[in-house]
Amino acid sequence: MLEVRNLVKHFGGVRAVDGLDFKIQQGEVFGLIGPNGSGKSTTVNLVCGVFAPTDGEILLDGIDLGAIAPHNRVDAGVARTFQNIRLFSELTVWQNLWVAWRDQPGQEQGWVSNWFGRSPARRQEIQKLLEFSGLGDKADHLAGNLAFGEQRRLELARAMASKPKLILLDEPAAGMNSAEIKDLCQRVLAMKEMGMTVLLVEHVMELVMNVTDRITVLNFGKPIAQGTPIEIQNNKLVQEAYFGSAENAHGGVS
Amino acid sequence: MDMYLASVLTNMTLIAFLALSAYLVLVVGEVSFGQQAFFGIGAYITASATALAGAHVFWGLLAGAIGGASCALVLGLLTIRLSGIYFAISTLCFAELLRFFLLHLRFTQSVDGRIIGPDGPEGFSNIRWIFENNYQVTDFLLLAVTCLIILLIVLFSLERSPIMLGARMVGNDPILAQSQGLNPTRYRLSFITLSGAVAGFGGGLFALFNTHIEPAMFGVMLGIHGLAYAVIGGLGSAIGPLLGVFLDIGLLESIRSLAAYRMIIFGGLVALLLVFRPEGIISPRLVSHLKSRWRNRHV
Ligand SMILES: Nc1ncnc2c1ncn2[C@@H]1O[C@H](COP(=O)(O)OP(=O)(O)OP(=O)(O)O)[C@@H](O)[C@H]1O
Ligand SMILES: [Mg+2]
Numbered sequence: 001m002l003e004v005r006n007l008v009k010h011f012g013g014v015r016a017v018d019g020l021d022f023k024i025q026q027g028e029v030f031g032l033i034g035p036n037g038s039g040k041s042t043t044v045n046l047v048c049g050v051f052a053p054t055d056g057e058i059l060l061d062g063i064d065l066g067a068i069a070p071h072n073r074v075d076a077g078v079a080r081t082f083q084n085i086r087l088f089s090e091l092t093v094w095q096n097l098w099v100a101w102r103d104q105p106g107q108e109q110g111w112v113s114n115w116f117g118r119s120p121a122r123r124q125e126i127q128k129l130l131e132f133s134g135l136g137d138k139a140d141h142l143a144g145n146l147a148f149g150e151q152r153r154l155e156l157a158r159a160m161a162s163k164p165k166l167i168l169l170d171e172p173a174a175g176m177n178s179a180e181i182k183d184l185c186q187r188v189l190a191m192k193e194m195g196m197t198v199l200l201v202e203h204v205m206e207l208v209m210n211v212t213d214r215i216t217v218l219n220f221g222k223p224i225a226q227g228t229p230i231e232i233q234n235n236k237l238v239q240e241a242y243f244g245s246a247e248n249a250h251g252g253v254s
Numbered sequence: 255m256d257m258y259l260a261s262v263l264t265n266m267t268l269i270a271f272l273a274l275s276a277y278l279v280l281v282v283g284e285v286s287f288g289q290q291a292f293f294g295i296g297a298y299i300t301a302s303a304t305a306l307a308g309a310h311v312f313w314g315l316l317a318g319a320i321g322g323a324s325c326a327l328v329l330g331l332l333t334i335r336l337s338g339i340y341f342a343i344s345t346l347c348f349a350e351l352l353r354f355f356l357l358h359l360r361f362t363q364s365v366d367g368r369i370i371g372p373d374g375p376e377g378f379s380n381i382r383w384i385f386e387n388n389y390q391v392t393d394f395l396l397l398a399v400t401c402l403i404i405l406l407i408v409l410f411s412l413e414r415s416p417i418m419l420g421a422r423m424v425g426n427d428p429i430l431a432q433s434q435g436l437n438p439t440r441y442r443l444s445f446i447t448l449s450g451a452v453a454g455f456g457g458g459l460f461a462l463f464n465t466h467i468e469p470a471m472f473g474v475m476l477g478i479h480g481l482a483y484a485v486i487g488g489l490g491s492a493i494g495p496l497l498g499v500f501l502d503i504g505l506l507e508s509i510r511s512l513a514a515y516r517m518i519i520f521g522g523l524v525a526l527l528l529v530f531r532p533e534g535i536i537s538p539r540l541v542s543h544l545k546s547r548w549r550n551r552h553v
Binding site: 048049050069070071072073074075079080082086087088089090091092095099100140141142144158162 | 431
């Protein structure tokens with residue numbers, strides 16, 4: 001489904017991503033973890049086209065994403081959330097979802113109803129998504145006035161609204177308390193249940209270990225390990241990268 | 255109607271075009287210090303078309319709008335990779351460049367013993383359209399207000415369409431907008447071009463009303479006023495810039511005893527607003543809030 005080949009991104013002298021390879025299977029929740037500054041967000045940004053890679057290829061279902069303009073990638077099937085919540089805070093919850101909305105393939109509404117946003121079928125679908133996200137009664141609230149947890153849920157709903165082939169979640173649990181993390185676990189598992197493919201970037205091990213099928217660990221932009229959650233937990237290199245050995249003391253779980 | 259009142263109102267209407275053009279650029283998230291140049295270009299083109307080529311005023315104004323739009327499009331293309339302060343400075347440079355061009359523009363003709371046409375720094379005199387058509391100040395006011403109302407109708411329909419929503423999204427957060435499938439570059443270019451058309455059209459009206467124009471009229475102070483009106487009024491709705499125009503020209507200039515202190519009061523007003531309502535009087539937040547309250551009441 002998603003195939004990343006020898007991905008490289010340099011910012012001046014900083015090698016943010018330095019030769020990354022991985023493959024995500026259809027319907028899988030794939031974890032991407034690593035210490036701070038190891039290049040996880042940069043990888044997400046490369047897949048979404050915020051940056052152009054210095055080298056390497058990103059293929060989605062065999063199609064080279066590099067040939068697709070950044071603003072067309074959502075229609076190519078890539079949706080994301082941001083590490084720091086990004087919403088149109090002066091617009092309503094509804095409008096935030098509305099812009100992201102893509103009809104299920106085969107059920108597209110004409111541009112006239114699109115233009116006026118009046119298609120009742122679509123309204124119902126959006127309302128359903130709001131209910132799923134626990135925002136059923138907040139459609140007319142300004143996104144900026146939502147509580148933190150609600151904003152995170154709205155971001156997730158927005159990513160789902162575009163019916164993507166692949167959802168990239170960049171630290172969706174950051175800043176959440178343990179109850180919210182449990183709720184998020186359920187949500188991600190429910191997404192998997194629905195057949196979605198997810199790339200999960202996360203520091204919160206409770207989430208990573210419970211929902212992912214496979215994990216790649218990054219350190220200084222390079223993959224240092226890949227495997228199931230259990231394998232990763234027992235991997236010496238990973239433990240060193242996270243908890244520091246003599247020569248690498250800067251990492252840390254935040 | 256009192257002549258003085260009519261001419262103040264006409265000036266307000268003309269400056270409203272400039273403020274609205276600044277507003278359209280602000281909506282897509284950029285600040286332009288160059289709208290006065292498109293206003294000036296429009297003025298020169300409309301003046302040339304009507305006074306030199308003898309075109310009908312409709313075509314003259316249309317040509318002014320197209321001229322303003324074309325210059326703005328060139329600016330948009332030149333600054334396609336710039337944003338923020340770099341974009342703002344580029345607009346200023348570009349505007350001064352256009353004004354420099356006007357300063358050196360000379361092609362005069364003698365019509366019935368009168369010298370007509372752009373004459374370098376002396377400007378373009380004898381734009382006699384309003385005399386030839388026997389327009390009184392109030393007649394012209396009516397024309398200008400009609401044009402402004404038509405523009406507002408267009409802008410309000412735009413405001414209700416996904417285009418404006420997309421533009422506001424691009425203005426708020428281009429990276430987020432891009433991730434939602436909106437093309438920030440296309441929105442920016444379209445809105446900058448549209449802003450040029452609005453300014454050019456307003457400039458055309460200005461030339462017809464003033465009957466004399468010169469490059470010095472289209473300096474940066476003019477643009478800064480237009481920009482300030484849009485910022486004071488707020489970016490929530492096209493009414494915002496009009497409110498800004500009204501507050502400055504309408505209130506301050508009409509109270510003649512204050513005339514000497516106008517710039518001081520205006521400056522103070524801007525400073526106060528930036529402290530208490532940094533998003534302008536009619537801010538996007540206020541408009542969203544009112545809209546959702548209105549909707550709730552009618553469900
Ligand atoms: N736009 C940029 N310009 C320059 N350097 C950047 C840019 N974005 C990221 N970097 C650098 O690239 C490296 C990787 O950053 P990245 O944000 O991908 O890390 P991360 O794994 O997401 O870390 P965290 O867990 O803190 O979110 C860092 O050294 C960072 O400073
Ligand atoms: Mg990150």
